[in-house]
Amino acid sequence: MNLTKVIVYFYFISLCVACRSPQKESAGFFLQITDSYNRTVTLDKEPLRIVSLSPGITEMVFLLESENKLVAVSDYCSFPPQAKSIPKAGGLIQINIEKLLTFNPDILLIGSIITKADVEKIEKSGIKIIAIKEENKIDGIYNALSQLGKILNKSELADHKIAELKNQLSSVVVDKSKTPKSVYYVVGFGASGDFTAPSNSHIHDIITLAGGRNVGDQLQNWSVSREYLFKENPDLIFVRKEDFEFFTKTYPYTELKAVKNKHTYPIESGWMDVISPRNILAIQEINSKIVQ
Numbered sequence: 001m002n003l004t005k006v007i008v009y010f011y012f013i014s015l016c017v018a019c020r021s022p023q024k025e026s027a028g029f030f031l032q033i034t035d036s037y038n039r040t041v042t043l044d045k046e047p048l049r050i051v052s053l054s055p056g057i058t059e060m061v062f063l064l065e066s067e068n069k070l071v072a073v074s075d076y077c078s079f080p081p082q083a084k085s086i087p088k089a090g091g092l093i094q095i096n097i098e099k100l101l102t103f104n105p106d107i108l109l110i111g112s113i114i115t116k117a118d119v120e121k122i123e124k125s126g127i128k129i130i131a132i133k134e135e136n137k138i139d140g141i142y143n144a145l146s147q148l149g150k151i152l153n154k155s156e157l158a159d160h161k162i163a164e165l166k167n168q169l170s171s172v173v174v175d176k177s178k179t180p181k182s183v184y185y186v187v188g189f190g191a192s193g194d195f196t197a198p199s200n201s202h203i204h205d206i207i208t209l210a211g212g213r214n215v216g217d218q219l220q221n222w223s224v225s226r227e228y229l230f231k232e233n234p235d236l237i238f239v240r241k242e243d244f245e246f247f248t249k250t251y252p253y254t255e256l257k258a259v260k261n262k263h264t265y266p267i268e269s270g271w272m273d274v275i276s277p278r279n280i281l282a283i284q285e286i287n288s289k290i291v292q
Contacts, residue, residue, distance in 0.1 A: 036133035047106035054111035056276045066152040072103045174211035183212035184234035195222045210286035240269040
């Protein structure tokens with residue numbers, strides 16, 4: 001397991017920004033927005049050169065058919081596959097401002113992992129930044145798409161995509177008359193410790209909307225004791241596809257009833273780990289296993 005990668009992924013959970021309505025051209029600027037750090041950013045014109053340092057944002061830029069505006073993305077932006085061919089602006093822990101400047105961006109879009117202190121340093125270089133910090137609710141996806149629609153001048157398309165996602169989510173049927181099955185999403189496991197989604201995470205929201213009960217609903221952080229895990233003894237387990245075979249063959253997890261009863265399922269990590277529209281696919285997948 002690469003726990004560093006796991007931790008970085010969860011800095012990218014559900015996206016949200018407060019934004020004012022686009023101003024008319026007669027006002028002298030394209031858009032004025034108050035971002036997640038309560039900074040008012042004014043865009044004089046529609047941004048045509050964008051750098052995204054958030055996998056979730058990058059994915060939504062593609063969804064809004066504006067990938068031609070992406071001149072660079074972070075090293076962690078890998079979906080859709082076309083994002084891999086876009087020049088990389090580096091990592092997220094130590095921002096390389098000189099490298100960012102080489103892309104001559106009109107705007108830099110960032111998520112929660114970029115601190116306000118880093119934002120201030122980057123701003124001094126002359127790069128305009130909009131911080132779209134993550135939200136732990138699926139509704140945050142709709143909010144982010146709406147705001148990105150304004151930034152990208154694709155509001156109508158954003159509204160259409162939001163309606164599509166809400167329609168997909170409405171197809172998920174949850175029988176509230178029954179006791180929900182307990183669900184364990186394996187964030188991390190093995191010698192380095194066990195990790196699952198706490199109650200204040202977007203993954204908790206995914207499991208709940210799917211009709212399950214998250215086994216981490218009593219947790220406030222990602223770490224979980226082996227004793228807690230076996231006391232919960234979940235009805236269903238979901239594991240990243242790349243970890244599935246190893247997990248289901250590793251003791252003591254082989255003693256969990258969901259493993260013994262073959263109620264352990266592989267799932268796409270990108271559906272779960274990054275807050276993005278693909279979270280709806282995770283909800284549908286988990287729900288399908290709950291009701292079968």
